[in-house]
Amino acid sequence: MVFTLLGSMGSYAASMASYPKGWENWPIVKESMNLPADTVLPADTSLFIQESVRAYSWINEGRGSPLTIRVNPEKLDQYKTHGPYTDGPTVVAVSEIQGIVWVTEHIGGMAIYGSYDRNGNDNTAMHPSLEPQFCENCHTTYKDICKNGTCAEPVLDTYKDK
Ligand code: HEC
Numbered sequence: 001m002v003f004t005l006l007g008s009m010g011s012y013a014a015s016m017a018s019y020p021k022g023w024e025n026w027p028i029v030k031e032s033m034n035l036p037a038d039t040v041l042p043a044d045t046s047l048f049i050q051e052s053v054r055a056y057s058w059i060n061e062g063r064g065s066p067l068t069i070r071v072n073p074e075k076l077d078q079y080k081t082h083g084p085y086t087d088g089p090t091v092v093a094v095s096e097i098q099g100i101v102w103v104t105e106h107i108g109g110m111a112i113y114g115s116y117d118r119n120g121n122d123n124t125a126m127h128p129s130l131e132p133q134f135c136e137n138c139h140t141t142y143k144d145i146c147k148n149g150t151c152a153e154p155v156l157d158t159y160k161d162k
Contacts, residue, residue, distance in 0.1 A: 111149020
């Protein structure tokens with residue numbers, strides 16, 4: 001079993017971002033997807049998207065999952081412009097089928113990452129791609145797309161009433 005294996009190697013790092021209680025009620029800014037492992041991407045797909053799809057193709061045993069992105073209501077305006085961000089939990093991406101809650105938090109302008117189950121238990125040990133360092137590598141490498149640690153293009157509907 002994967003849990004025991006990784007645990008006994010003791011090689012995984014725990015979440016750095018804290019679990020934000022009440023995220024279930026945060027406004028949804030985007031409904032997205034963890035794509036299934038057998039997805040054939042168009043030839044002109046950016047390297048960033050290719051890597052993102054590949055990194056999480058193990059989710060739901062390779063069958064993919066809806067991904068819901070919710071933003072801390074106090075940071076909606078900040079998210080719209082990809083920051084700059086004030087301190088505290090900023091945004092979660094929830095892989096719905098397996099209930100994996102990805103958290104991006106900001107401290108002193110810097111983004112930190114974490115992964116939890118829906119009950120707030122750290123589930124970093126589930127897979128190497130859940131380690132904060134792995135999150136950071138992707139979220140900070142692609143600076144043209146990810147700004148201040150956030151990568152999604154928020155859907156404008158959420159902002160219509162504002
Ligand atoms: C290989 C690249 C890659 C890795 C690794 C990665 N992400 Fe992301 N992340 C993305 C992409 C691409 C999006 C935008 C998804 C969309 O718009 O559908 C995203 C979106 C997010 C969001 C939604 C908010 C936003 O706009 O950024 C959160 C929260 C998030 N990731 C947290 C994490 C956490 C926590 C980890 C590690 C457990 C992680 N990510 C690892 C590429 C990555």
